[in-house]
Amino acid sequence: MSYAVKEMFLTLQGEGLQAGRRAVFIRFAGCNLWSGREVDRADAQCRFCDTDFVGVDGEGGGRFADADALADRAAAFWAEGLTAPEARPFAVITGGEPTLQLDGEAIAALKARGFEIAIETNGTNPVPEGVDWICVSPKAGTVIVQTAGDELKLVWPQADVDLRALEGWDFTHRLVQPMDGVGLGDTQAACIDFVLANPRWRLSLQNHKMIGVR
Ligand SMILES: C[S@@+](CC[C@H](N)C(=O)[O-])C[C@H]1O[C@@H](n2cnc3c(N)ncnc32)[C@H](O)[C@@H]1O
Numbered sequence: 001m002s003y004a005v006k007e008m009f010l011t012l013q014g015e016g017l018q019a020g021r022r023a024v025f026i027r028f029a030g031c032n033l034w035s036g037r038e039v040d041r042a043d044a045q046c047r048f049c050d051t052d053f054v055g056v057d058g059e060g061g062g063r064f065a066d067a068d069a070l071a072d073r074a075a076a077f078w079a080e081g082l083t084a085p086e087a088r089p090f091a092v093i094t095g096g097e098p099t100l101q102l103d104g105e106a107i108a109a110l111k112a113r114g115f116e117i118a119i120e121t122n123g124t125n126p127v128p129e130g131v132d133w134i135c136v137s138p139k140a141g142t143v144i145v146q147t148a149g150d151e152l153k154l155v156w157p158q159a160d161v162d163l164r165a166l167e168g169w170d171f172t173h174r175l176v177q178p179m180d181g182v183g184l185g186d187t188q189a190a191c192i193d194f195v196l197a198n199p200r201w202r203l204s205l206q207n208h209k210m211i212g213v214r
Pocket residue numbers: 031048049050051094095096097098120121122123136137153155177178179180181
């Protein structure tokens with residue numbers, strides 16, 4: 001299969017339990033909850049997205065003919081600036097919605113190059129076998145099928161979220177992340193209140209936005 005990638009880059013994981021870790025980000029193009037066009041945002045199933053995932057024109061993006069081409073490029077990003085073997089390569093697969101494209105071939109090709117694989121998904125499709133770290137970020141009003149994983153990362157506040165149902169899902173860690181773009185001060189305060197009232201949850205901040213990396 002070929003893969004449409006908006007952008008690929010070496011950075012630090014900014015969010016969640018793995019924040020701070022060196023990572024190659026593969027951002028697949030396209031999402032099933034929003035077209036990515038501003039004119040459609042108000043009517044989309046997910047309306048607060050902070051990401052441009054339309055097309056393949058970003059830095060490091062493009063159409064990759066097969067899984068080997070995709071994984072070779074990711075391996076080249078990992079090795080950038082390294083003069084000696086380093087810790088285990090780490091790839092974060094995101095988008096857009098990465099479950100629309102990530103398949104067993106891509107996973108196998110990344111693993112063949114030594115990558116540990118994390119995914120950022122909205123949970124509306126199952127995550128394929130072989131992904132090492134599953135982060136699901138549910139969106140209100142959608143049907144979540146991926147109800148197990150490593151971290152459940154809820155952007156907060158969102159209306160009409162059934163918190164007790166979410167707490168029944170099989171995740172090792174539960175985090176709330178302030179919604180950006182609508183008044184970050186208020187959403188951060190809401191998240192702090194949330195964690196103080198709900199000790200099974202912790203705070204996730206978007207560190208990359210604070211330190212000025214992608
Ligand atoms: C751009 S999404 C791509 C992956 C996948 N489609 C998803 O929604 O999980 C990556 C992460 O950013 C989060 N995110 C998107 N927009 C955000 C915003 N305005 N504020 C905070 N987090 C946001 C998502 O919930 C998700 O955890």
